[in-house]
Amino acid sequence: MPALNETHDLNLTSWVASANDAQCDFPIQNLPFAAFRRQGSDEAFRGGVAIGDQIVDLAAAKATGVFSGLAQTAAEACAAPRLNDFMGMGKEAWSALRLALSQALRSGSAAEAQLSACLVAQAEAEYDLPCTIGDYTDFYTSVFHATTVGSLFRPDNPLLPNYKWVPIGYHGRSSSIDVSGQSFHRPKGQTKAPDAAEPSFGPCKRLDYELEMGIYIGKGTDLGDTIALDSADDHVFGLCLFNDWSARDIQAWEYQPLGPFLAKNFASTVSPWIVTTEALAPYRTAWSRDEADPQPLPYLESETNRAEGAIDIQLEVLLESDKMRAEGQGAAKLSESSFVHSYWTVAQMVAHHTVNGCNMKPGDFFGSGTQSGPTHDEAGSMLELSLGGKQPITLANGETRTFLEDGDAVIMRGHCQKEGAARIGFGEVVGTVLPAKA
Amino acid sequence: MPALNETHDLNLTSWVASANDAQCDFPIQNLPFAAFRRQGSDEAFRGGVAIGDQIVDLAAAKATGVFSGLAQTAAEACAAPRLNDFMGMGKEAWSALRLALSQALRSGSAAEAQLSACLVAQAEAEYDLPCTIGDYTDFYTSVFHATTVGSLFRPDNPLLPNYKWVPIGYHGRSSSIDVSGQSFHRPKGQTKAPDAAEPSFGPCKRLDYELEMGIYIGKGTDLGDTIALDSADDHVFGLCLFNDWSARDIQAWEYQPLGPFLAKNFASTVSPWIVTTEALAPYRTAWSRDEADPQPLPYLESETNRAEGAIDIQLEVLLESDKMRAEGQGAAKLSESSFVHSYWTVAQMVAHHTVNGCNMKPGDFFGSGTQSGPTHDEAGSMLELSLGGKQPITLANGETRTFLEDGDAVIMRGHCQKEGAARIGFGEVVGTVLPAKA
Numbered sequence: 001m002p003a004l005n006e007t008h009d010l011n012l013t014s015w016v017a018s019a020n021d022a023q024c025d026f027p028i029q030n031l032p033f034a035a036f037r038r039q040g041s042d043e044a045f046r047g048g049v050a051i052g053d054q055i056v057d058l059a060a061a062k063a064t065g066v067f068s069g070l071a072q073t074a075a076e077a078c079a080a081p082r083l084n085d086f087m088g089m090g091k092e093a094w095s096a097l098r099l100a101l102s103q104a105l106r107s108g109s110a111a112e113a114q115l116s117a118c119l120v121a122q123a124e125a126e127y128d129l130p131c132t133i134g135d136y137t138d139f140y141t142s143v144f145h146a147t148t149v150g151s152l153f154r155p156d157n158p159l160l161p162n163y164k165w166v167p168i169g170y171h172g173r174s175s176s177i178d179v180s181g182q183s184f185h186r187p188k189g190q191t192k193a194p195d196a197a198e199p200s201f202g203p204c205k206r207l208d209y210e211l212e213m214g215i216y217i218g219k220g221t222d223l224g225d226t227i228a229l230d231s232a233d234d235h236v237f238g239l240c241l242f243n244d245w246s247a248r249d250i251q252a253w254e255y256q257p258l259g260p261f262l263a264k265n266f267a268s269t270v271s272p273w274i275v276t277t278e279a280l281a282p283y284r285t286a287w288s289r290d291e292a293d294p295q296p297l298p299y300l301e302s303e304t305n306r307a308e309g310a311i312d313i314q315l316e317v318l319l320e321s322d323k324m325r326a327e328g329q330g331a332a333k334l335s336e337s338s339f340v341h342s343y344w345t346v347a348q349m350v351a352h353h354t355v356n357g358c359n360m361k362p363g364d365f366f367g368s369g370t371q372s373g374p375t376h377d378e379a380g381s382m383l384e385l386s387l388g389g390k391q392p393i394t395l396a397n398g399e400t401r402t403f404l405e406d407g408d409a410v411i412m413r414g415h416c417q418k419e420g421a422a423r424i425g426f427g428e429v430v431g432t433v434l435p436a437k438a
Numbered sequence: 439m440p441a442l443n444e445t446h447d448l449n450l451t452s453w454v455a456s457a458n459d460a461q462c463d464f465p466i467q468n469l470p471f472a473a474f475r476r477q478g479s480d481e482a483f484r485g486g487v488a489i490g491d492q493i494v495d496l497a498a499a500k501a502t503g504v505f506s507g508l509a510q511t512a513a514e515a516c517a518a519p520r521l522n523d524f525m526g527m528g529k530e531a532w533s534a535l536r537l538a539l540s541q542a543l544r545s546g547s548a549a550e551a552q553l554s555a556c557l558v559a560q561a562e563a564e565y566d567l568p569c570t571i572g573d574y575t576d577f578y579t580s581v582f583h584a585t586t587v588g589s590l591f592r593p594d595n596p597l598l599p600n601y602k603w604v605p606i607g608y609h610g611r612s613s614s615i616d617v618s619g620q621s622f623h624r625p626k627g628q629t630k631a632p633d634a635a636e637p638s639f640g641p642c643k644r645l646d647y648e649l650e651m652g653i654y655i656g657k658g659t660d661l662g663d664t665i666a667l668d669s670a671d672d673h674v675f676g677l678c679l680f681n682d683w684s685a686r687d688i689q690a691w692e693y694q695p696l697g698p699f700l701a702k703n704f705a706s707t708v709s710p711w712i713v714t715t716e717a718l719a720p721y722r723t724a725w726s727r728d729e730a731d732p733q734p735l736p737y738l739e740s741e742t743n744r745a746e747g748a749i750d751i752q753l754e755v756l757l758e759s760d761k762m763r764a765e766g767q768g769a770a771k772l773s774e775s776s777f778v779h780s781y782w783t784v785a786q787m788v789a790h791h792t793v794n795g796c797n798m799k800p801g802d803f804f805g806s807g808t809q810s811g812p813t814h815d816e817a818g819s820m821l822e823l824s825l826g827g828k829q830p831i832t833l834a835n836g837e838t839r840t841f842l843e844d845g846d847a848v849i850m851r852g853h854c855q856k857e858g859a860a861r862i863g864f865g866e867v868v869g870t871v872l873p874a875k876a
Binding site: 134135137138140150154162165166168169170172174175178184185188189190198201223224247250253254256257259260261265266267294297299352355357358359361364437 | 572573575576578588591592598600603604606607608609610611612613614616622623625626627628630636637638639661662685688691692693694695696697698699700703704705732735736737790791793794795796797798799802875
């Protein structure tokens with residue numbers, strides 16, 4: 001795994017007591033970034049770092065004198081409403097600020113008095129997108145999702161011949177990406193039933209979620225430059241949870257030959273917190289390719305990628321219906337999966353995306369593609385769980401679903417956990433389906 | 439056609455003498471916008487308007503007192519390095535500035551003394567992107583291109599069943615769009631020959647251009663809002679020329695099932711000048727659909743769109759090779775076409791793109807798709823001209839091409855012209871292929 005340092009030490013505790021709970025997503029070893037302000041205020045959004053159930057307000061912290069040198073410069077960049085400038089500073093600056101925060105937040109730190117005045121409770125915060133997303137690319141890295149969905153869209157040809165050679169990706173829409181809490185009207189569009197002579201127009205009938213990881217580019221590149229596989233960590237600022245809402249009936253009719261369009265660009269939702277590449281270091285793990293499968297071309301192959309290219313992130317999806325909300329029932333779990341199943345690693349996505357010279361800008365965003373696991377109950381979309389809408393699933397309270405209904409909120413959570421390392425949580429991403437506009 | 443006003447009057451002349459040449463792209467009836475500065479200077483880029491062979495520097499002009507009211511507010515917005523704020527102000531502001539410029543630039547205007555001090559010769563200028571392009575969408579609106587290319591990529595299934603119902607589009611990459619003068623290295627990538635067992639990696643062997651119109655969104659919308667067909671003109675700021683460079687061999691191997699990706703995102707080039715929707719009003723013309731074809735669904739159908747949805751823009755593509763450059767030969771014409779052949783109108787693209795609630799931001803950009811005409815010699819790509827690379831084309835100087843070679847510059851020009859209206863030119867877009875990086 002990548003080099004660990006004092007910030008990863010399992011034994012560290014914080015003077016922010018809530019961070020020391022073993023089940024907390026945001027212990028002192030995590031330190032993820034978001035853009036926040038106090039709920040309902042007209043304050044400017046600014047960068048913050050999660051610690052326990054609190055947020056370190058970096059716009060306030062930069063003025064305390066707690067940080068110095070590169071960490072201070074980085075903290076100043078984080079005072080902006082969006083974190084693009086900080087993300088573009090690169091790994092050295094990211095690490096310097098992480099180390100300074102880790103030291104200042106530790107039990108016994110002399111900075112406690114100054115930084116405790118910079119805390120805002122997460123319960124009192126609201127979030128914005130952490131950065132301006134210039135370009136958004138969606139990958140398709142779960143071979144299980146690709147095979148299952150392929151069999152629904154193309155029964156005779158589920159997994160195309162390029163899949164095991166090319167980290168398949170396509171461009172998505174940035175403008176409609178919003179942060180957790182997003183609600184959106186059920187999209188309308190053209191659909192055509194297989195037996196209909198002509199398409200018709202109306203609200204989507206097969207609305208779905210997709211359980212994905214989001215990947216933020218930090219340091220950019222110039223047009224014509226490539227990012228080698230083993231340099232990807234210099235450019236990937238961090239990861240979040242991502243719900244790539246999908247209108248399956250619109251998608252089926254529109255997607256050939258140039259790919260999904262209106263089926264995807266009505267809404268996409270990210271979790272507020274970016275968990276940094278550095279925080280995830282203890283959870284990097286071996287990546288392998290079945291012997292029977294094609295092995296990667298040289299630009300997608302390295303010893304380091306084999307040794308530590310994968311990341312073991314546990315994921316879950318829950319649904320909260322109007323009824324559950326009204327009756328005070330908890331949300332119902334739909335599935336669990338893990339990012340470790342990804343057929344291609346984050347580094348392979350980055351190397352592939354830039355091998356033709358495509359330039360990256362700080363804040364550019366990748367979706368991993370739906371992270372379905374190898375078994376049916378690990379499916380990352382309702383399309384898969386309901387076998388293309390043919391077999392309704394039964395929720396914990398007895399309701400059934402083949403696709404999403406109005407009022408449904410979809411909740412995704414993720415975390416890393418293992419012996420000998422601190423839990424690294426992602427928090428959650430929530431989004432809610434509103435009825436189609438009249 | 440849309441209402442004409444005094445700015446369209448054919449009889450207007452300008453005190454900028456070069457604007458009065460009948461073959462000039464930029465007479466006083468045009469007044470297109472760009473972002474420019476003096477070549478080789480470190481001046482800030484700012485908005486400018488073309489008049490004859492000159493540019494009105496709007497950062498300078500706003501300080502002259504020539505404009506007032508909304509026109510002055512608009513001119514102030516144009517003093518920024520990029521025009522997004524001005525474009526987002528909407529039609530009333532665009533029209534106010536156009537009218538004020540038209541009046542100030544007319545022969546006999548009292549503003550001549552002040553504005554003549556704000557002129558910069560186009561020969562001494564360099565350009566930037568006119569605005570920050572948040573999202574870029576590429577459409578596919580030539581049925582001739584779609585049929586020909588479809589027959590090359592899918593011989594048994596050239597035009598898919600959705601084509602005549604759905605204005606097919608897909609998301610593109612914004613970061614690699616640059617302004618005319620862009621040069622880029624031949625992209626590398628995975629390709630697979632039809633008879634090869636496995637893909638291989640290397641420089642693209644089938645590099646191509648695509649002759650497109652570019653469409654800039656001005657006034658934006660919120661997520662969930664739609665733009666009705668007959669409101670599209672309120673949102674479309676203007677048009678430019680657009681070369682959507684394409685790596686055909688990479689495209690063929692990667693594009694299924696999610697669309698073109700690395701085959702397109704290594705470079706895309708726009709012309710510097712945005713010709714406004716208002717300037718194009720005299721060239722709006724009837725749009726029709728063959729009786730034998732499906733007629734548009736209601737959200738894509740209106741009397742106004744039938745009456746004036748199309749725009750008659752004459753287009754041409756030329757190639758200048760290293761040899762032509764070295765020997766001082768002119769560029770060789772490859773083809774001529776017209777935007778009037780488009781199967782879907784700009785308004786239909788806008789209405790379709792937003793019918794699901796997808797939001798638009800000022801500066802968002804659409805490509806029209808390759809504007810091939812009905813005959814072979816009107817093809818808008820070399821893929822079509824060379825019948826998929828099977829039949830080399832012979833250039834004016836005797837060189838041959840199946841696809842682009844290193845050193846080739848591709849030049850696209852466009853203009854509107856007819857009896858009773860002033861010529862409205864687009865200038866040109868030029869881009870040059872450099873050898874693949876080692």
